[in-house]
Amino acid sequence: MSIYTKEEAQEIINRALKFSSADGCEINLSGNISGNIRYARNTVSTAGVNSNQNMTVQSNFGKKVGVATIDEFDDKSLEKVVKRSEELARLSPESPEFMEPLGPQTYAESKTHIQKTADITPDFRAQVAAASIDPAKKNDITAAGFFDDSSGFNAMANSNGLFAYNKNTDMNFTVTMRTNDGTGSGWSTRDYNDVSMFDPAEASMIAIDKALMSKEAKAIEPGKYTVILEPAASIGLLQNMFFSFNARSADEGRSFMAKEGGGNKLGEKIVDERVTLYTDPFHEKVPTATWTSGGIPRKKMMWLEDGVVKNLAYSRYWAKEKGVEPIPFPSNGIMVGGDASLEDLIKDTRRGILVTRLWYIRSVDPQTLLYTGLTRDGTFYIENGKIKHPIKNFRFNESPIIMLNNLETLGQQVRIDGNLIPYMKIRDFTFTSLSDAV
Amino acid sequence: MKRRDFMYTAALGAGVLASPIPIIGRNIFSEELLNPGMDVATKKAMADVALNTARGMGATYADARIGRYLNQYVFTRENMVQNTVNTESFGIGIRVIANGTWGFASTNDVTPDGIKKATELAISVAKANSKIQTEEIILAPVKGHGEISWKTPIEMNAMEVPVSDKVDLLLEANARALENGADYISSALFLVNEQKYFASTEGSYIDQDVHRIWPTLNITAIDKSSGKFKNRQGLGAPMGMGYEYIIPDKAEEIKGAGDVVLYRHSYDIVADAIAGAKQAKEMLSAKSVEAGKYDLVLEPNHLGLTIHESVGHPLELDRVLGYEANYAGTSFATLDKWESGDFNYGNELVNLVADKTQKHSLGAVGYDDEGVKCKKWDLVRDGILVNYQAIRDQVHMIDQNESHGCCYSQSWNDVQFQRMPNVSLEPGKEKYSIDDMIKDVEKGIYLVGRGSYSIDQQRYNFQFGGTLTYEIKNGEITGMINDAAYQSNTQEFWNSCAKICDKDDYRMFGSFFDGKGQPGQVSAVSHGCSTTRFNGVNVINTGRNI
Numbered sequence: 001m002s003i004y005t006k007e008e009a010q011e012i013i014n015r016a017l018k019f020s021s022a023d024g025c026e027i028n029l030s031g032n033i034s035g036n037i038r039y040a041r042n043t044v045s046t047a048g049v050n051s052n053q054n055m056t057v058q059s060n061f062g063k064k065v066g067v068a069t070i071d072e073f074d075d076k077s078l079e080k081v082v083k084r085s086e087e088l089a090r091l092s093p094e095s096p097e098f099m100e101p102l103g104p105q106t107y108a109e110s111k112t113h114i115q116k117t118a119d120i121t122p123d124f125r126a127q128v129a130a131a132s133i134d135p136a137k138k139n140d141i142t143a144a145g146f147f148d149d150s151s152g153f154n155a156m157a158n159s160n161g162l163f164a165y166n167k168n169t170d171m172n173f174t175v176t177m178r179t180n181d182g183t184g185s186g187w188s189t190r191d192y193n194d195v196s197m198f199d200p201a202e203a204s205m206i207a208i209d210k211a212l213m214s215k216e217a218k219a220i221e222p223g224k225y226t227v228i229l230e231p232a233a234s235i236g237l238l239q240n241m242f243f244s245f246n247a248r249s250a251d252e253g254r255s256f257m258a259k260e261g262g263g264n265k266l267g268e269k270i271v272d273e274r275v276t277l278y279t280d281p282f283h284e285k286v287p288t289a290t291w292t293s294g295g296i297p298r299k300k301m302m303w304l305e306d307g308v309v310k311n312l313a314y315s316r317y318w319a320k321e322k323g324v325e326p327i328p329f330p331s332n333g334i335m336v337g338g339d340a341s342l343e344d345l346i347k348d349t350r351r352g353i354l355v356t357r358l359w360y361i362r363s364v365d366p367q368t369l370l371y372t373g374l375t376r377d378g379t380f381y382i383e384n385g386k387i388k389h390p391i392k393n394f395r396f397n398e399s400p401i402i403m404l405n406n407l408e409t410l411g412q413q414v415r416i417d418g419n420l421i422p423y424m425k426i427r428d429f430t431f432t433s434l435s436d437a438v
Numbered sequence: 439m440k441r442r443d444f445m446y447t448a449a450l451g452a453g454v455l456a457s458p459i460p461i462i463g464r465n466i467f468s469e470e471l472l473n474p475g476m477d478v479a480t481k482k483a484m485a486d487v488a489l490n491t492a493r494g495m496g497a498t499y500a501d502a503r504i505g506r507y508l509n510q511y512v513f514t515r516e517n518m519v520q521n522t523v524n525t526e527s528f529g530i531g532i533r534v535i536a537n538g539t540w541g542f543a544s545t546n547d548v549t550p551d552g553i554k555k556a557t558e559l560a561i562s563v564a565k566a567n568s569k570i571q572t573e574e575i576i577l578a579p580v581k582g583h584g585e586i587s588w589k590t591p592i593e594m595n596a597m598e599v600p601v602s603d604k605v606d607l608l609l610e611a612n613a614r615a616l617e618n619g620a621d622y623i624s625s626a627l628f629l630v631n632e633q634k635y636f637a638s639t640e641g642s643y644i645d646q647d648v649h650r651i652w653p654t655l656n657i658t659a660i661d662k663s664s665g666k667f668k669n670r671q672g673l674g675a676p677m678g679m680g681y682e683y684i685i686p687d688k689a690e691e692i693k694g695a696g697d698v699v700l701y702r703h704s705y706d707i708v709a710d711a712i713a714g715a716k717q718a719k720e721m722l723s724a725k726s727v728e729a730g731k732y733d734l735v736l737e738p739n740h741l742g743l744t745i746h747e748s749v750g751h752p753l754e755l756d757r758v759l760g761y762e763a764n765y766a767g768t769s770f771a772t773l774d775k776w777e778s779g780d781f782n783y784g785n786e787l788v789n790l791v792a793d794k795t796q797k798h799s800l801g802a803v804g805y806d807d808e809g810v811k812c813k814k815w816d817l818v819r820d821g822i823l824v825n826y827q828a829i830r831d832q833v834h835m836i837d838q839n840e841s842h843g844c845c846y847s848q849s850w851n852d853v854q855f856q857r858m859p860n861v862s863l864e865p866g867k868e869k870y871s872i873d874d875m876i877k878d879v880e881k882g883i884y885l886v887g888r889g890s891y892s893i894d895q896q897r898y899n900f901q902f903g904g905t906l907t908y909e910i911k912n913g914e915i916t917g918m919i920n921d922a923a924y925q926s927n928t929q930e931f932w933n934s935c936a937k938i939c940d941k942d943d944y945r946m947f948g949s950f951f952d953g954k955g956q957p958g959q960v961s962a963v964s965h966g967c968s969t970t971r972f973n974g975v976n977v978i979n980t981g982r983n984i
Contacts, residue, residue, distance in 0.1 A: 038956050040761045043572040046853065047563065048542070048957075067523075068465045088467070093519045093605065126570065144763035146956040176764040182772075187764075252622060253660040253667055256984075260665035359767075364890045364903065364923060367667060368982040372901050372923070374894045395892075395899055395925065401984050432978055433925045435899035436770065 002053070003031055003118070006165040009155035012055075012073045017159060019082040022059035022089060025159040026101045028293070029055045032152030033118075037125040040144040042133050047125065059085040063094040097317040101158035102295045110166050111287040114194040117169035118151035125149075131200040132175050139208050145175035149195065156295055166289040170418075171195050176377060177207040178438075179215055184390075185438050186210025187357060187377035189232055191417060193287060210356060210378035217390035217438070220381060224428040226352035228345050228382070231414040231421035233355040234403075237371060238277075238421065240361065241400040242333055244369060245303055247312035247322070256369045256401065257312060269307045271404035277304040279330040286420050288331035296328045303330060307404075337422025338410035345411050345425050347385040352425070354380040354387065358396070369399045374435055393438075394431035403429065466526045468510065471597040475506045475528070475633055476548070478645050482585070485637035487550045488532045491557040493639065497534040497564075499577065500557070501638035501808060504530045504548060505850035508631040510597060514608040515624045516616065522601055529850040534560045535575055537568035542853040576834045578841045580810050582641020588804025589647040591797060592680030596629045596651055599681050607684065611711035615657050620715035621667075622658040625707070627651075627684075628676070628950065630962075634807070642809040650800055650962055651683050652676035652950055653707050659718035668721035668920075670714045671905040673698075673739055673887050674705035676948040676962065678802050692943065694737060694969075695872050695884050696908050696915045702945045703798055717906060717918070724918035729979045733882035733910070733936070734924060734972045735875045740885045740904045741863070742947020742965035748928040749783075749790050750861040750965065752897035753817050754954075755828040759835065765956050767895025770928065771823060773836070781823040784932030789864040790818040792827055794843055799860045799964035800948045801844075807854040810843035817861065821933075829856045848959040855959075858952060862966035866938030875937055875971045882910035883922055883977060888947070890923060890980075901925045903980070921981035931972060939968035 004012070013027045031053035038046045056069045059082065066088025070081040128147045136143035149171040157163045174189045186207040192198055244250075250257035250264035257265045280300040281288040290298050294316065302310040311327055319326040346354065356378030364370040375393045382388060403426050411423030476484075485502040492500035507527040513520040529546035530553055541564025545556040608625040615623040632648040655672030677683050683705055690704035699706075699713060736744065752769040756762055775781040783790070794801055794812035805811055808830055816824050826836060829845040847854035876884065889903030903923040908915045926934075948964040 036957060038764075040763055041573070041759070044567055044570045045761060046540075046542075047567060048853075050851075070464065084465075084467075088465070092522070095520070096518050097520075122566065129570070142760060142763070144760060146764055148957065174764055178760070178763060178768075253662055253665070254622065254658050254669075258665055258667070260663070262662050359895055360892045362890050362892045364901075364980045365921070365982070366669070368984050370980055370982055372890065372892045372980075374892070374899065376895055393894065393899075395894070395901060397901075397923075397978065397980060399982060399984065402982065433899060433901075433976075435894045436927070437767070437894035437896035437898050 003033065003151060003153050003167065009153065009165055010157065010163060013155060013157040015075060016055065016057065016078040016082055017157065019079045020059065020159055022061055022086050024060045024101045025082070026058045027055060027157055029155045030153065032150055034148060034150035035120060035122065035125060036146065036148035037129050038146045039129045039133060042137055042142050044129055047122065055081060057081050057085040059089045060098060061089050063096065063098045064089050064092045065095050065098055066092055099316045101160045102162050104161040105164070105295060105297050107164055107290045107297050108282070110281065110290045111284070112169065112193055112289060113167035114169050117149060117171055117193065117195040120149045120195060128173065128200045132204040135201065135204055135208055136177055139212065140180050141177045141208055141211055142180060143175060143177055143204070145173070147173045154289065162295050164291045164295055166291070168289065169193055171198060173198065173200065173203060175204055175207050177211040179211050183438060184211040184215035185377045186214060191415065213380065214378050214390040217392045219392045219434055222394055222431040222433050224430055226349060226408065226425065226427045227429040228349065228352060228354045229424045229426060230356055231416040231423065232357040234424055235416045235419060235421055236358050236361040236373065237398070237400040237403060238333060240371060241369060242330055245312050247314045248318040250312060255366065264312060265309050266312060268309055270309055270401060271304065271307045272407040273307040274407060274410060275304055275307050275404050276336040278302045278334050279332055280334055281331055283332070283334060283420065285415055286332045286334065286418055292328040296326055298328055298331055301327065301330065333419040333421070335421050337413040340409060340411040340423070342411065342423050345409060345423055346382055346387060348409070349382045349425065350384060352382045353391065354382055364397060369401050370397060371399065372397045374437070393435040395433045395435060396430060397432045398430045464526055466524050468524050468601050470526065471508050471510060471524055471631070476504070481635040481645070482637065482643050484530065484548055484553055485635065485643065487553045488530065488557045489637060489639050491554050492532070492534045492561065495536065495558065495561045497536045497561060499535040499639055500532065501636065502530055502532050503807060503847065503850055504635040506633040507849055508597065510629040512601065512604045512608060512627045514605065514612060514626070516612055516622065517609065519605050527849060530556065531847065531850040531853065532557050532560045533853060534564055536561045536564035538575060539564045539568035539571040540575065541567065544851045575831050577830045578833045578839050580640055580830065580841060583644060583805070583809065583811070584641065585643040587645040590649040590678055590802065592649050592682070594681040595649070596681035597631060607707065611655065611708045614708055615711040615715040618712045618715035619659060619719040620657045621660040623711065624656045626654045636805065636807065636809055638809045640809060644805045644809060646803055646805065648803055649680055650676060650678055651680065653684050653705060655707065655711055655714060657711065657714040657718045659715070659722055661722045666722055668718050670718040670721065671887055672707065672714065673710050674701055674707060675739060675946055676800055676950050677798055677946070678800050679703065679798050692945070694886060695876055698886055698906060700737065700739065700945070720918050721920060724920045726981045727919045727922040727977060727979050729977060731974045732977045733879045734975045735879065735882060735884045735910065736970055736972065737886040738945045738967045738969060739887050739947045741967050741970055743888055743891055744902055745861055745863055745965040745967060746949065746963070747891060747893045748897060748900055748931065749817065750858045750963070752928065753826050754856060754858060755826040755832050755836065756856050758826060762954065766954055770896045770898050776823050776826065779822070782821050782933060783818045783823045783929060784821045784935055786821045787866070787935050787938060788818055788821045788932050790861060791815070791864060792817050792842065792859040792861050794859045796860050796964065796966065799946060800962035801860040801964060806843040806845045807847050808845040810841045810845065812843045815842060827856060827859060832856060846961050848961060852959050855955060857954065857961040858963050860964045860966070863970065865941040865944045865968040868940065870937060870939045872939060872943060872969050875939060875969055876910055876915065877913040879910045880912055884908040884910055884915060898927050899925070900928065921979045922977050923980050924975045924977050926975050931975065934972045934974055935970060936973040937971045939970065941968065943968040
């Protein structure tokens with residue numbers, strides 16, 4: 001398979017569109033090459049390379065819609081897939097919420113493709129594993145980790161003259177380091193579009209240090225504590241909060257964003273005034289594609305500004321129903337941070353808990369965005385500005401809305417899972433029970 | 439904002455791919471779901487290309503899995519069909535041992551030339567990885583089964599039922615829920631047919647035809663004036679059955695406590711939608727639970743998930759040994775506890791069994807994905823931990839020489855590895871009804887169906903809620919309550935087991951999406967039990983004012 005250039009993708013899609021006789025036709029063409037390596041017990045367990053390419057054709061007659069897919073792009077195959085989608089459309093019931101394909105749009109160029117990431121080799125992946133396993137062995141620790149990288153493209157065109165194209169690369173790394181006596185565990189993660197920013201030895205040493213520091217943790221009583229949340233700890237709760245920024249479920253009265261008596265919370269202050277959260281596809285550190293899968297251009301969009309809800313996402317259908325412009329769902333989350341480093345935040349804490357990450361986060365109550373889950377892989381008690389000792393893991397029951405209302409200090413931003421999130425000091429974070437898990 | 443993007447699509451309930459299942463494969467017509475696919479003689483010839491190529495290149499073992507995976511999904515909300523999807527995925531996965539190391543490759547080019555190339559790639563992966571491989575592979579012996587076949591015992595192939603009948607059924611359920619007070623309802627039907635052919639250098643050629651079905655409901659009731667909303671999930675379960683599962687059969691209904699109706703091997707989705715709408719409305723005005731210790735009476739469609747998380751996962755041998763440390767985690771049920779022979783996983787009432795042969799279950803197959811005949815075995819007997827779940831290259835690590843037969847891959851495109859079999863709690867030996875569970879409870883809670891769930895990475899501490907929750911006072915159900923979740927520790931919880939209903943109340947919970955591995959794979963698994971009581975469990979109040 002190939003990662004097609006813009007011109008090659010356009011040529012293939014145009015050939016397919018010529019076979020269309022439906023009222024409307026929308027074609028998505030994508031391809032991806034990815035590789036991975038997995039290790040555990042200080043040895044490699046699996047490794048692989050996968051590639052795929054796919055064309056999805058959606059045809060419509062009025063509001064009757066059919067979708068067909070194919071992975072070969074000669075004329076005969078293209079005609080077959082277009083005709084198949086048309087036959088399926090004719091047989092389908094009407095889709096009342098179907099929207100006609102968009103007309104031509106203008107998209108800015110994205111910054112998501114880095115050739116060096118696309119050029120990653122199996123040898124490089126093996127070196128990543130070795131950069132974890134070697135220092136683990138030297139420290140009487142067992143490493144388990146996963147590194148995967150991908151390079152791909154997406155193109156889209158329709159019978160109304162729209163054409164969009166994007167190329168993307170990314171890499172993700174996670175590693176868990178466990179002390180061989182089973183009493184300590186540390187973890188770290190890195191994700192980038194550009195692999196040259198990645199240092200597997202540095203990331204692995206952080207996990208090793210946390211594993212060694214977390215040995216022989218002491219139990220302290222569950223309750224409400226001041227916490228310093230590393231971005232890897234807060235991201236799960238914040239992502240769940242982002243997903244409630246949906247106008248339709250709010251307007252229907254079934255989300256946290258629904259307002260008492262009807263309507264939604266647009267314009268309402270819901271969290272501390274220092275909380276500002278936005279999407280920006282052009283941000284140097286967390287670039288994303290500049291268009292959505294439906295072809296809507298992405299632009300910088302404010303979601304929370306000074307604690308106030310500034311925008312909710314509207315699908316094209318819901319925007320039409322409500323007489324507003326569609327707003328695509330956020331592609332990345334960028335939360336404005338402060339100057340404080342993690343060390344600064346610890347230094348300024350009289351009593352508190354440093355949390356490396358939260359695990360197994362699940363919804364408890366969608367009404368209040370209450371979630372439960374546990375701390376994992378490095379939880380430490382802070383006293384008088386210093387890490388005093390490791391503590392046993394806690395189960396929490398907390399809402400990101402309550403968490404962001406209890407904000408004490410914002411620290412520096414870190415890239416996490418394609419987002420840019422600051423370290424945060426939060427007061428009265430609710431831990432409800434102890435866990436013996438290491 | 440990557441991890442949950444596809445879940446967001448599902449939550450929106452709109453758009454072309456309104457599916458919580460990643461849609462794999464090419465779209466096809468529903469009629470094509472009934473095409474027989476490649477005939478068995480050709481599959482054997484194709485598999486032999488892989489096995490002979492591997493042998494010729496020095497492999498000491500090889501297996502080939504030719505898979506045709508068919509899916510049909512129907513999605514509706516209120517009075518409309520959101521989408522219907524039919525997909526087919528076909529290809530071959532080849533696994534080899536060369537230079538003492540596993541290698542795997544797959545291709546959708548199921549021709550002698552394509553298979554030869556994929557086998558060569560699998561060999562080259564094995565040889566490359568052998569340079570950094572430090573653990574010897576020891577395979578438990580398995581007998582060659584020759585040419586055999588197995589099929590899920592279904593009465594009606596759901597793929598043969600016209601899509602219009604399925605749409606009509608779901609829209610009928612939606613309409614009746616709306617008439618009975620629901621503000622919103624989504625319903626869906628997921629159908630799966632795995633046609634799997636397995637061949638190995640051990641002399642097995644196994645042709646299997648596996649069917650699964652899953653009807654779902656999500657019913658929402660709203661009180662606009664207070665801004666409150668409540669969701670009630672359907673009380674059906676995914677099953678290893680055909681379309682007969684959603685043809686109502688009164689004989690398969692079980693009367694639960696309160697006004698709850700439960701289902702065994704037949705699910706009346708329309709009746710459940712009506713009941714669900716009324717119950718969702720009732721939740722809006724139910725009182726909030728008072729935190730404290732309660733005796734819990736847990737209904738099988740609820741307890742099944744607790745079994746999955748607190749028994750199924752911690753007894754996976756690869757987790758115990760650390761292979762999953764970086765993702766799902768490890769396990770508290772360490773080898774020393776098993777070796778001691780006296781580790782009280784639960785009290786003497788607790789018998790937990792693994793079973794890949796259980797009729798109507800999601801995990802039932804004749805042979806696993808490395809050609810081992812499936813069986814049933816004990817995990818916990820009379821409360822004592824007695825075994826784990828292990829496959830051919832693992833059982834030697836627990837001094838056993840027979841694989842448990844629980845190796846699985848989600849498709850031809852992914853490598854097979856150890857996956858959870860059906861893990862179930864045996865029913866009680868004494869004759870007890872659901873009422874018998876409740877009548878001697880002074881202060882308790884009856885939890886029904888699946889709600890919130892979370893457990894730590896070594897499977898000690900967990901928290902669960904239900905979709906329906908009722909207060910029990912002085913031996914009687916006194917009404918619905920909100921905001922209840924119980925928190926416990928696995929060993930403490932199973933040692934608080936007080937009473938188990940007998941086999942007449944036994945039924946199965948299931949999940950289509952048990953996730954494991956990196957890259958992740960899903961697997962479908964069932965958990966059977968009867969209604970069971972656990973005494974003195976900690977319940978928290980999850981209500982918040984914002």
